[in-house]
Amino acid sequence: MIVAYNMSEWRAFLKLFRSPRGDVLVLMSTFLLTVLIDLTVAIQVGVILASFLFLKRMSEETRVSVITENLGDHEEEETRDISRLEVPPEVEVFEIYGSLFFGAMDRFRDAIRRIEKRPKALILRMRHVPSVDATGLQSMEELLHDCRRHHVALVLSAVSPRTLETMRRAGFVERLGEENLAPDIFKALERVQSLLAGDPSEGGIAGPREFSTGSSH
Numbered sequence: 100m101i102v103a104y105n106m107s108e109w110r111a112f113l114k115l116f117r118s119p120r121g122d123v124l125v126l127m128s129t130f131l132l133t134v135l136i137d138l139t140v141a142i143q144v145g146v147i148l149a150s151f152l153f154l155k156r157m158s159e160e161t162r163v164s165v166i167t168e169n170l171g172d173h174e175e176e177e178t179r180d181i182s183r184l185e186v187p188p189e190v191e192v193f194e195i196y197g198s199l200f201f202g203a204m205d206r207f208r209d210a211i212r213r214i215e216k217r218p219k220a221l222i223l224r225m226r227h228v229p230s231v232d233a234t235g236l237q238s239m240e241e242l243l244h245d246c247r248r249h250h251v252a253l254v255l256s257a258v259s260p261r262t263l264e265t266m267r268r269a270g271f272v273e274r275l276g277e278e279n280l281a282p283d284i285f286k287a288l289e290r291v292q293s294l295l296a297g298d299p300s301e302g303g304i305a306g307p308r309e310f311s312t313g314s315s316h
Contacts, residue, residue, distance in 0.1 A: 121152045154200075189219040190291055192284075196227045199235030199262075208238065218251060220291035224284060226257035236269050243275060252294045254279045256287035 115126050125148045132141035186192055193210065231239070246253040258266070258280060266272050272280065281287035 121155070125149050125152060186288065187220075187292065187295065189295065190222065190288075191218040191220075192222045192224065194224040194227070198230045198232075199228055199238070200230070200232040211242065217249075219295055220252040220254065221246060222254050222256055222284070222287045222291060224256045224287075225262060226259065228262050229259060231262050231265050233269075236266065236271055239266075239271060240274070243271075252279070252291055254281055254287045254290050256281045256284050 112126075116123055125145055128148060129141045129145035132144055243253055245251075253275065255275065263272070263280070266275075279290065281290055
């Protein structure tokens, strides 16, 4: 009885009730299943519930924001003064925070759809995207397809090494074009400005420009 009492860790058990509701739900489900059914079943259900809870939290952490108007308010790793940057009116800049995986893609698509005007160029800052999964890559492919179809330039800025390697293996970088990968926001703006200027050597944009993220998503 003494050994069982010491193993129960009832004080830690009570402290866990101060945790977020999702954690308490996993705790109570595992506890009740252990008592009423079987330890093996309880562990399996507990792991599944904890996985769903983790995915939910990860999707909530992922944010996609339009920062075109207040680009200078965002910190930049480079020493150059970002507050002096001027974004052309026909360019939209988005910043993504968090991993691009299937649990977060609805947020990504909704943010892209909220663009009110039709830009001629779209910059995605991805310096805070540590990883991307197959669903994230598929959404990026769809975005690239929409941009190409409506003559909108797509440029990625500051893609992390891990995310970039995943994109290379999937062939996305080849379809996007190495020239549309910029190491920072300064180079990204230089790239879109050369495209908007119609420089043939840079593959300037031509033809009618519209932007849509409708049916393909």
